[in-house]
Amino acid sequence: MQSEQWEHNQLRIPGPTPVPPRVTRASTRPMVNHRGAQFREMYKRVTARLRDVFRTQGEVVLITGSGTAAMEAAVVEMVQPGDKVLVLVGGKFGERWAEINRAFGAEVVEWRYDWRGGAEPAELKERLAADPDIVAVFATHNESSTGVLNDIEGLSRARDLAGGRHRALLVVDSVSGLGGAPLPMDAWGVDVVVTGSQKCLMVPPGLSFAALGEAALARLEQVQTGRYYLDLRAYRKAGAAGESPYTPAVSLVFALEEALAMLAEEGLENAWARHRLMRVQVRAGV
Ligand SMILES: Cc1ncc(COP(=O)(O)O)c(C=O)c1O
Numbered sequence: 259m260q261s262e263q264w265e266h267n268q269l270r271i272p273g274p275t276p277v278p279p280r281v282t283r284a285s286t287r288p289m290v291n292h293r294g295a296q297f298r299e300m301y302k303r304v305t306a307r308l309r310d311v312f313r314t315q316g317e318v319v320l321i322t323g324s325g326t327a328a329m330e331a332a333v334v335e336m337v338q339p340g341d342k343v344l345v346l347v348g349g350k351f352g353e354r355w356a357e358i359n360r361a362f363g364a365e366v367v368e369w370r371y372d373w374r375g376g377a378e379p380a381e382l383k384e385r386l387a388a389d390p391d392i393v394a395v396f397a398t399h400n401e402s403s404t405g406v407l408n409d410i411e412g413l414s415r416a417r418d419l420a421g422g423r424h425r426a427l428l429v430v431d432s433v434s435g436l437g438g439a440p441l442p443m444d445a446w447g448v449d450v451v452v453t454g455s456q457k458c459l460m461v462p463p464g465l466s467f468a469a470l471g472e473a474a475l476a477r478l479e480q481v482q483t484g485r486y487y488l489d490l491r492a493y494r495k496a497g498a499a500g501e502s503p504y505t506p507a508v509s510l511v512f513a514l515e516e517a518l519a520m521l522a523e524e525g526l527e528n529a530w531a532r533h534r535l536m537r538v539q540v541r542a543g544v
Pocket of ligand 1: 272273324325326327351398400401402403431432433434454
């Protein structure tokens with residue numbers, strides 16, 4: 259097919275989303291040394307901007323791999339074999355949290371709620387109070403398979419009110435949410451948020467991100483689960499020097515810097531409002 263024909267594609271799926279021409283142009287820059295000063299400076303700028311998007315003072319790591327890579331990283335960093343976890347299943351991506359946790363030997367308690375709506379925070383409080391061994395709760399922010407946006411703030415508060423021996427970590431998949439709907443992770447007390455490049459961040463597929471708050475960073479050092487490529491301790495160490503432990507997808511990082519500049523120009527709140535308006539328009543049209 260001629261390239262002009264591809265350019266007329268109208269992509270109307272949750273992701274990948276259409277990539278703005280500015281972002282595409284940035285991704286075609288000549289290669290640079292990923293251990294050189296130019297790239298290191300850019301890497302630091304990009305990570306700082308990502309912190310603004312996650313609204314966190316914690317750490318953001320950038321992984322070469324799709325959103326599921328960051329999901330798997332979150333599981334291996336937060337859960338040890340035999341740990342009991344509660345997984346909120348309201349669609350295909352909630353099911354994926356359960357599958358990854360099982361693959362790494364966690365004892366998974368599935369909370370299957372009605373797929374036509376979100377998980378009810380009051381029920382989370384009851385479930386955690388009744389099962390104090392749960393070390394982590396895995397939730398989906400925007401469940402792309404159903405189009406339901408969960409009340410993450412409410413779920414986080416409910417987790418805090420559950421009491422018990424310890425505070426279970428709240429780990430959120432926001433692959434199709436971050437940048438498009440509010441998720442100020444520090445203000446809402448969320449411990450880990452993962453996302454991917456190809457949805458509201460307007461970058462081609464291939465990068466994913468994990469943001470970790472204070473409790474998650476402490477947990478990261480304690481967990482003994484075997485891991486190598488997704489060992490986020492290596493990403494933290496290299497990240498302090500403006501590097502990635504392994505060769506990153508350099509072209510996608512170029513694209514990401516441009517996309518984050520566009521988001522900053524628009525203002526995150528305006529981007530959320532733009533997505534909300536589209537939601538209203540689509541629903542009205544349907
Ligand atoms: C909510 C959600 N979680 C996880 C994923 C998985 O991401 P990826 O396909 O980039 O691995 C997707 C992708 O569609 C998603 O929408």
